[in-house]
Amino acid sequence: MTDTVTTNLPTATVVPDDERTNFIPTMLPGVPLISAENYVFDIMSNLCREYAGGFWNYYRTSNGALYMAPAGYGRMRLMCDGNYFDDEMTEDAAGIVATLFAMSHLSFRFKSDALSENYHRLREFAYTHPETELISRAID
Numbered sequence: 001m002t003d004t005v006t007t008n009l010p011t012a013t014v015v016p017d018d019e020r021t022n023f024i025p026t027m028l029p030g031v032p033l034i035s036a037e038n039y040v041f042d043i044m045s046n047l048c049r050e051y052a053g054g055f056w057n058y059y060r061t062s063n064g065a066l067y068m069a070p071a072g073y074g075r076m077r078l079m080c081d082g083n084y085f086d087d088e089m090t091e092d093a094a095g096i097v098a099t100l101f102a103m104s105h106l107s108f109r110f111k112s113d114a115l116s117e118n119y120h121r122l123r124e125f126a127y128t129h130p131e132t133e134l135i136s137r138a139i140d
Helices: 017-029 032-045 091-109 112-127 134-139
Strands: 013-014 054-060 066-070 073-082 085-090
Touching: 017 032, 017 054, 017 066, 032 073, 032 091, 054 091, 054 112, 054 134, 066 091, 073 091, 085 091, 085 134, 091 112, 091 134, 112 134
Parallel strands: none
Antiparallel strands: 013 054, 054 066, 073 085
């Protein structure tokens, strides 16, 4: 007899191309569109020296979180001056870190309950991510 273990860990799926247009306004509600996307890009530029732009995947998680992550980088070295974090992680984990930083910073400029809720959902998802320790250290 085999024991089966079922987990209810959140999963992330790539947002289809036909839904990308509405993704950023949904992820960062109340933030002007051009500011929102560029803010995440700028944060990644500050965190990762080798980041040079490019395509980003948009993700929706089963717990309702939304985040974006760069594509084509593989592992990325992130450095956070404020907490002395300096380590490598996948582009997926790096995207979660950059998105969490953006949501946190933008929530002080644009008061929005929905933005705050999106931040908390993504942080909750990050705690279940395979690289949760790295993500937690980076955002601490």
